[in-house]
Amino acid sequence: MSEESYVLVGLVIVLVVLAGRLLAGRLRMPDAIVLVGLGFAVSYLPGMREIRVAPEIVLLVFLPALIYNAAFFSAPREMRSEARPIIALAVGMTLVSAFAIAGVTWLLLPGTSWAAAVALGAAIAPTDAVSASAVLKRVGAPNRVVTILEGESLINDGVALTLFGLAVTAMSTPLTFGDGLRELLTVVVGGLAYGAVVALAVAWLRKRLYDSNAQLVVSLVTPFVAYIPAETVGFSGVLAAVVAGFYLGTRGEGLLPPRVRVTGHTVWRGLVMLLESTLFVLLGLQLHEVLVGIGGVPPVRLVGIAVAVIVVTVLVRLGWQVAVSPVMRYLPGPLRLDPGRLRDRVIIGWSGLRGAISLAMALSLPFTVNGEEFTDRSVLVFLAAAVVLATLLGQGMTLPLVLRRMGVHQEGSSRVEYARAEVAISRAALARIDELLASGQTGEQVAETYRRFYTLRVKQSRSVLDADERGGSPPPEAHGTAFLRHEISAAEREALLQLYRDGEIGHEVFQTVGHELDLAEPPRRKH
Incomplete structure (x- = not known):
């Protein structure tokens, strides 16, 4: 394919990603299912079947950013408090799942080598907590469950x-x-050590960079600086990226000015969405080749193997949570584990969705082994895709029902935490206003204007906390400040746009003031 063809293919993939996410929202289906279907349909366009993504590209382009992003936005305090169940799942459960899946595959596909079967098991074993966490947070599931799932998802990728x-x-x-x-x-040791070196070097560099664009570039290249050299010298690029992301995410926020953080978070959300979605589109594009490659396996037998692998994947995790976790409370010393309530264990067990990381590993299986075609590759990719899609569709869409059956309902914990945070920061602002007024650095009129705003916010946030203590619902005006700020922001944007349309301000001023309004825009909260 020519360079122009690759550019055209990339453009088609981006358009398919956008169309797939729009269509998935309309159909209320998981994005992955729609993206794979659209990718398969697009594969029939002229030239699209010639696409063959080298395994090295999948590992080098997709994995570093996805893993670094997950580590960067992890919650260190919560993860430390739940370290034992997280490690038990991320290490013990991942290894048990990998070898259980490998054993079933090796038994049902006799021609497959044990190493290839283990590679498939390792690809399917790690969970992707993004989809499950979104559902759990929406319905107000216990924070402990969400923390364990997100912590497990971070560590089990490296394992x-x-x-x-x-x-x-x-x-x-x-x-x-x-x-x-x-x-x-x-x-392992090399990856951890190199990741720590990269994290310290990037932290040192960030303290000395004052240009916001340069800061953003450093943020984007850091996962690749951590991953690629580590892999080149034989270390774990995954562990290097995890260490760098975890250190910079938990200790490096103060190294960046607020505006860079706002822009960086936005850019990273878009990048991760594009990378994850592209992996599912690439699976759809290669699905025709995969189906051709598995032509030698009878369809009924292939479906039976896929069902067996899916069942083992789901049941091993549920069995671990229901049967193995309680036994671990009797282990000695640091191995002792508090399994938690049965309800929470069942939710964690059913939340073992597989996602983009599993797909990336499956697509990175080599096309040739020792100079000969790896004939089992298509079957293994098919089995991995079947597990990913089955868990996203089956477990993902039934997770809300499981939560309701387990008695999990909206608890409003986030709403209460928001109110508690707003009370604290508003009182700090009032104290600072009084200090500035006393020292003569601001005037009475300006101070009084801001004092009224923060006093009102404390009053409204206190009403949320008081209602929570009484066990009732907060009054309708409890979040009037946030509502008012959104309405004022909308009015400001409309006035700015009208000035630009009337020719009273230029485009540069329009963009600069609009950016300032974006930075001041309060987040829309889901209570």
């Missing part, structure tokens, strides 16, 4: 990708136990 890398290596170069152990230690 699964390390096992995946060892399995792919073993497909072409058989490893003894000693070789595998040495390789594992090198990969």
Whole structure:
């Protein structure tokens, strides 16, 4: 394909992503299902079937940004408090799932090597908490459940990708136990150490950069600086990206000015959405080739294997949560684990959705092994895709029903936390206003204007907290400040736009003032 063709293909993929997300919203279906379907339909367009994404591209382009983003926005305090159940799931559950899936695959596909089966198990094992967390937060599920799921999703990516890398290596170069152990230690220790070096270097650089555009560029290239050199020298790029993202996300917020943080968060949300969506479109585009590659396997048998792998994937996780977790309370010392309530364990067990990371690993399986075509690749990619789509569609769409059956309803904890935060910051603002007024750095009229605003916000937020303590609902005016700020912001934007339309201000002023309004816009909260 020519350079122009690649550009055209990239444009088509972006258009399919946008159309898929729009259509998924209208149909109330998971984005992934619609994107795969549209990708498969587009594969029949002229030239689209020639697309073959090299496995190295999938790993180098998609994984660094996705993993770094997840680590950057993790919650360190909450994760520390739930470290034991998170590690038990992220390490123990991931390894058990990987080898259980590998065993079923190896038994049902006798021609498949054990290394290839383990590679498939490692690809399917890690969960993607994004979709499940969105549902759980919307219905007010316990914060502990959400924290465990998000923490597990962060760590299990590193565990699964390390096992995946060892399995792919073993497909072409058989490893003894000693070789595998040495390789594992090198990969893990080297990845952790290099990730720490990158994190410290980026933190040092950020303190000395004052240009917002340069700051944003540093943010975008950091995951690739962490991932690619580590992989090149034989370390774990995944662990390096996780360490860098975790350190910079939890300790580096103060290194960036507010405007850069606002812009960076927006850019990263868009980038992650595009990368995840593109992976599902690429699966759809390659689905025709995958179906051709599995032509030698009878359809009934193939469907039976897919169902078996899906069932094992779901049941092993549920079994771990319901049966294994309670036993771990009897383990000695640091291994002892508080399993929590049965309701929470069932929710965590049913929230094991698979997503973009699993798909990226499956698509990165090699086309050739030792110079010969890897004939099992199409079947393994098909099985991985079946698990991803089945969990997103089956578990994802039934998760709200499971939550209702388990007695989980909207608890309003976020609303109360917002109110508590607003009381604290408003009181701090009032104290600072009084200090500035006393020192003569501001006038009485200006101080009184701001004092009224913050006093009103404290009063309204207190009404939310008082209602929560009484067990009732807050009065309608409880969030009047936020509502008023949104309405004022809308009026300001309309006035600015009218000035520009009338030719009274130029485009540069229009953009600058509009950006300032964007920065001042209060977030829309879901209570």
